[in-house]
Amino acid sequence: MHPRTPPRSDAGAPVVASTPDIASTPDVAGAPDVLVLGGGIIGLVTAWRAAQRGLSTAVVDPEPGGGAAQVAAGMLAAVTELHYGEQGLLALNLASARRYPEFAAELEEATGQELGYRACGTLAVALDADDRAHLRELHALQSQSGLASEWLSGRECRRLEPMLAPGVRGGLRVDGDHQVDPRRLARALVTACERAGVVFHRTWADRLRVARDRARGAVLRDGTELSAGQVVLAAGSLSGELAGVPADVIPPVRPVKGQVLRLTVPKAYAPFLSRTVRAVVRGSHVYLVPRENGELVVGATSEELGWDTTVTAGGVYELLRDAHELVPGITELPLTETRAGLRPGSPDNAPLLGPTRLPGLHLATGHYRNGVLLTPITGDAMAHALTSGELPEDARPFTPKRFSVLEEQPV
Ligand code: GLY
Numbered sequence: 001m002h003p004r005t006p007p008r009s010d011a012g013a014p015v016v017a018s019t020p021d022i023a024s025t026p027d028v029a030g031a032p033d034v035l036v037l038g039g040g041i042i043g044l045v046t047a048w049r050a051a052q053r054g055l056s057t058a059v060v061d062p063e064p065g066g067g068a069a070q071v072a073a074g075m076l077a078a079v080t081e082l083h084y085g086e087q088g089l090l091a092l093n094l095a096s097a098r099r100y101p102e103f104a105a106e107l108e109e110a111t112g113q114e115l116g117y118r119a120c121g122t123l124a125v126a127l128d129a130d131d132r133a134h135l136r137e138l139h140a141l142q143s144q145s146g147l148a149s150e151w152l153s154g155r156e157c158r159r160l161e162p163m164l165a166p167g168v169r170g171g172l173r174v175d176g177d178h179q180v181d182p183r184r185l186a187r188a189l190v191t192a193c194e195r196a197g198v199v200f201h202r203t204w205a206d207r208l209r210v211a212r213d214r215a216r217g218a219v220l221r222d223g224t225e226l227s228a229g230q231v232v233l234a235a236g237s238l239s240g241e242l243a244g245v246p247a248d249v250i251p252p253v254r255p256v257k258g259q260v261l262r263l264t265v266p267k268a269y270a271p272f273l274s275r276t277v278r279a280v281v282r283g284s285h286v287y288l289v290p291r292e293n294g295e296l297v298v299g300a301t302s303e304e305l306g307w308d309t310t311v312t313a314g315g316v317y318e319l320l321r322d323a324h325e326l327v328p329g330i331t332e333l334p335l336t337e338t339r340a341g342l343r344p345g346s347p348d349n350a351p352l353l354g355p356t357r358l359p360g361l362h363l364a365t366g367h368y369r370n371g372v373l374l375t376p377i378t379g380d381a382m383a384h385a386l387t388s389g390e391l392p393e394d395a396r397p398f399t400p401k402r403f404s405v406l407e408e409q410p411v
Pocket of ligand 1: 299343
């Protein structure tokens with residue numbers, strides 16, 4: 001599992017057994033109960049919650065807390081990022097959003113670190129007639145789905161956010177879509193794991209160890225062989241690249257590039273924006289996420305370019321152009337960072353959680369646009385699966401088995 005490795009050609013034989021998996025004791029003395037491959041926020045929350053349940057846990061990652069969380073803006077946008085055909089995912093997103101206040105408080109208490117969780121709400125605005133039609137449709141879908149959002153005129157939008165362009169034609173006020181700082185979240189999860197006794201192996205995992213039709217651990221880059229009772233593959237967009245995974249359980253995830261900018265709001269300009277402001281401009285999403293510490297995150301492109309993480313002049317230009325149309329004053333702000341990351345996309349844009357058809361192997365990946373939002377519920381669902389062998393009710397639709405290439409054959 002390395003960055004930018006070409007697709008694997010050495011997948012093992014298909015696994016046909018579908019044995020119910022239960023918490024397993026490792027067959028090697030001193031081996032952890034759970035080995036998590038990937039130390040981004042999803043792997044870390046899984047490890048933290050597993051350790052809290054009394055499972056001895058280890059994480060393999062060269063840079064725990066790195067990955068997509070270092071790029072993401074941290075919008076908790078269950079309502080404003082609603083899409084047709086994603087109603088099942090909506091239920092999971094909303095359930096996770098509801099857990100955020102308690103989750104953030106617990107993590108802050110456990111670590112003494114602030115997460116930048118901010119219940120600020122979101123305003124989605126329209127710049128022209130097409131944007132307004134798009135937003136009206138989103139509003140209708142939100143209403144049909146029983147979600148709280150309020151249609152505002154352009155003037156009402158500007159009353160809420162005076163830095164908005166005079167041309168804003170209307171918008172949707174969604175007071176329930178908040179934000180968290182993903183970098184602080186990642187840092188706090190590393191600390192929480194350390195305090196809960198999670199062991200870190202700061203290297204890559206090269207291969208899954210499979211023996212007697214069961215995942216048994218992993219071989220690390222330096223040749224070390226680790227054993228474990230259960231293995232969780234939580235390597236974001238790299239999750240499909242680990243050697244040794246049987247062909248029919250390789251997660252169907254792909255990298256979807258996002259370029260993101262960070263600007264700084266000088267104290268003299270504050271409050272520049274008081275909530276997240278977003279729009280679809282010429283078919284592309286743009287959002288501005290203001291943090292309490294003065295950081296303003298502008299995102300994000302969405303590009304299907306494989307493993308490429310180049311920040312391009314075109315990407316930066318388009319983001320600034322679109323953001324400038326919404327909030328002209330941003331061109332006065334210092335541009336402090338440009339960065340690109342990879343979302344782990346899945347075929348239905350929803351995550352893959354819990355046991356696979358290979359006993360002992362679980363997945364926690366494919367979170368696509370919702371990794372930060374789904375962190376609390378992923379940790380809870382994975383801890384449940386690791387201790388009981390089953391996903392909890394609300395996470396069952398997200399079993400990786402929905403993508404299994406081998407259908408049950410009639411005999
Ligand atoms: N959820 C925001 C993004 O993926 O760009």
